[in-house]
Amino acid sequence: MYTLNLPGFDLELTAQSGQCFRFDKIGDSFSLIAQNRHLIIDPISLGKYRFHCSEAEFESIWRPYFDLDYDYRAIGRMITKDCEYLARAYAYAGGLRILRQDPFETLISFILSQRKSIPAIQSCVRALSERFGKPIDENNFAFPEPETLACANVEDLLKCAIGYRAPYVLESSRMIAEGKINLDALNQVGDEELLNQLMRFHGVGIKVANCVMLFAYHRMNAFPIDVWIERVLDQEYPSGFPFERFEGVSGLIQQYLFCYIRYQNVTQPL
DNA sequence: GCGCAGGTAATCT
């Protein structure tokens, strides 16, 4: 157990932000499968958390995973009062952190995400892990390796309710297993090249590629545009969003806007 | 039974 203060960090918001599909809320606590581990986190009070792991594990694994050393205050200073809508979004979602997730898991998860709700994506990812992943403990399974999915039968994949995305998952896994694309090597390339390389995967378009860039490669300027963000841009920025003003961190802005519009939709649905 | 949910690729014009 390791309890500490992490001022400004909002675990609940981060867990339900849609960037990661392996959080479960159990009572007041959160269960997470990542890094080939299973982690329980108890919120104690505002900005204070108890991690069910050693201090050493927290510092070496989870502090980087939760991106706790990135300076999120800098972007807060960029969002001034004249930003109006964005300032409100930031007031709500400023505690969000961009997780540093595994590229393969992120790639496959977002290939699955098309035409699916978040709960449906979660259940698909869990099914894939239970069927093809390495057991971590009695009830929890790591996300499968590319080599395992590359050898899977289509029927077994279809049992995970992934439907027409099965060939996408299979082919992408094969490309990686065969070394046609090296996901680790992509850490070294620039944003534009990374986008192009990711879009070589069948089933990966501009939106999914940007999600992988932001959530797995921590490219803070990647700006995924889905139906929700499209609505925000249409309704709140009819004359265009000032991307130049947030050059380098527009992906974070996207996350604030995304969480805020979804929150509004939950609390006061149309 | 029908329409839609955090899209993509193929196939039009």
Place this chain on the structure above:
DNA sequence: AGATTACCTGCG
């Protein structure tokens, strides 16, 4: 280039 359409599956 831009618009249209089919597509697995689960849920209301």
